[in-house]
Every structure is written in C-alpha cells, then in structure tokens.
Amino acid sequence: MNNEVQKNTSSLTKTKLWLDVLVFIAFLITMDPHTSGIAIHEWLSLAMIAAMTLHLLLSWDWIVEITSRFLGKLGGQNRINYILNWLLFIDGTLIMISGIMISEVALPLMGITLPMGFAWRRLHDMSANIGLILLGLHTALHWSWIVTTFNKYLLQPIVKLFSAKQKKDASI
Numbered sequence: 001m002n003n004e005v006q007k008n009t010s011s012l013t014k015t016k017l018w019l020d021v022l023v024f025i026a027f028l029i030t031m032d033p034h035t036s037g038i039a040i041h042e043w044l045s046l047a048m049i050a051a052m053t054l055h056l057l058l059s060w061d062w063i064v065e066i067t068s069r070f071l072g073k074l075g076g077q078n079r080i081n082y083i084l085n086w087l088l089f090i091d092g093t094l095i096m097i098s099g100i101m102i103s104e105v106a107l108p109l110m111g112i113t114l115p116m117g118f119a120w121r122r123l124h125d126m127s128a129n130i131g132l133i134l135l136g137l138h139t140a141l142h143w144s145w146i147v148t149t150f151n152k153y154l155l156q157p158i159v160k161l162f163s164a165k166q167k168k169d170a171s172i
C-alpha cells in the first residue's frame with residue numbers, strides 16, 4: 001500500500017473507532033432514561049440519528065458492495081452481518097418513531113403535540129430491549145476489529161508515550 005492510501009485508511013479507521021465508542025456510550029445512556037433524566041434521554045437519542053447516519057456513510061462502500069453481491073456468492077460472515085445490520089436499521093427506526101410519539105420534552109418544546117393512543121410506549125420499550133440484544137450481537141461480530149483497532153490506535157500509542165518518557169527520564 002502506498003503511503004497516502006495507508007494514511008487515509010488509518011484516519012478513516014480512527015474516525016470509525018471514536019464514533020463507535022461515542023455511539024456505544026450514548027446508547028447505554030439512552031437505555032436508562034430514569035438515571036439520565038428524560039430531557040437528556042430525548043436530545044441525546046435525537047442526536048444519535050446524525051451519528052448513525054455518519055456510521056452508515058463511513059461504511060457506505062461495504063453496504064453497496066454487499067447489497068450487489070447478496071444474492072450471489074458471499075461469505076457467511078458478511079451475509080450474517082448484512083442481515084443483522086438491516087434488523088438494527090428496522091429496530092432503530094421503530095425506537096425513534098415510537099420515542100417521538102411519546103416525547104415529553106423535545107416535541108412539546110417545538111410546539112408539536114401528537115395524539116396519544118396506540119401502544120407507543122410498549123413498542124418503545126420492546127424495540128429498545130430488542131435493540132440491546134441486536135447491538136450485543138453486532139458488537140460480538142465485530143469483536144476482532146474492535147480489539148485490533150483499540151490495540152493499534154489507543155493502547156500502543158499510550159505504551160509508546162510512556163516508554164519514550166522513561167527513556168528520556170533515564171537519560172537525564
């Protein structure tokens with residue numbers, strides 16, 4: 001790989017890593033609205049729509065490629081990831097729509113009041129719980145990427161920093 005391509009790949013991977021860490025933490029916070037408070041719950045979840053769009057855009061090449069190959073020859077792991085990603089997408093949409101339908105802070109603040117009724121609250125709770133399971137599977141399927149990337153871009157730089165400092169201290 002030439003240097004320029006290598007640099008672009010590594011900065012894309014770093015962007016993915018930080019975004020994934022942020023959305024993971026944000027998702028865990030949104031799973032406990034009683035601790036965070038309902039206002040944080042709603043605004044943070046709505047902000048996650050932008051973060052999730054970015055998450056998908058950063059893997060756009062993969063999505064386009066696997067979509068075109070899905071009915072043909074495709075390795076098992078990619079097929080499972082693809083199906084699971086669609087389930088995540090559908091479930092995520094249900095969480096957001098049902099959340100908006102029961103909104104107590106964000107929508108009233110914008111002057112929007114939606115009719116109550118239907119089992120929005122039940123749907124919200126159920127889709128959020130299913131989301132937690134799907135996210136667990138999504139994380140498990142990307143575990144080796146997570147470990148490798150954490151090691152390369154977080155642990156190793158910290159270890160290098162400390163060993164450089166130790167060498168400097170020893171030479172004084």
Ligand code: HEM
Pocket residue numbers: 016017020021023024027052055056059062063081082085086088089092135138139142145146
């Ligand atoms: C808290 C939420 C999520 C976290 C922490 C997360 C984490 C990850 C990680 C670690 C990867 C591998 C590295 C990367 O390409 O970034 C990945 C890939 C991917 N994720 Fe997510 N993800 C989340 C939600 C979602 C959702 C809701 C969808 C679908 C709408 C999705 C679709 C994808 C796709 C298409 C890929 C790349 C292809 C693949 O290898 O599966 N992710 N995600």
Ligand code: HEM
Pocket residue numbers: 027030031032033038041042043045046048095096098099100101102103104106107124125128129131
């Ligand atoms: C990642 C997205 C989201 C997740 C994971 C999530 C998760 C949850 C969970 C687990 C509950 C508790 C359900 C219960 O105790 O019965 C809840 C309640 C609630 N959520 Fe969400 N939610 C999300 C997005 C949203 C959005 C976008 C809104 C509105 C704009 C919203 C509004 C609410 C409201 C009003 C409640 C009821 C709180 C109460 O008990 O009074 N949520 N959510």
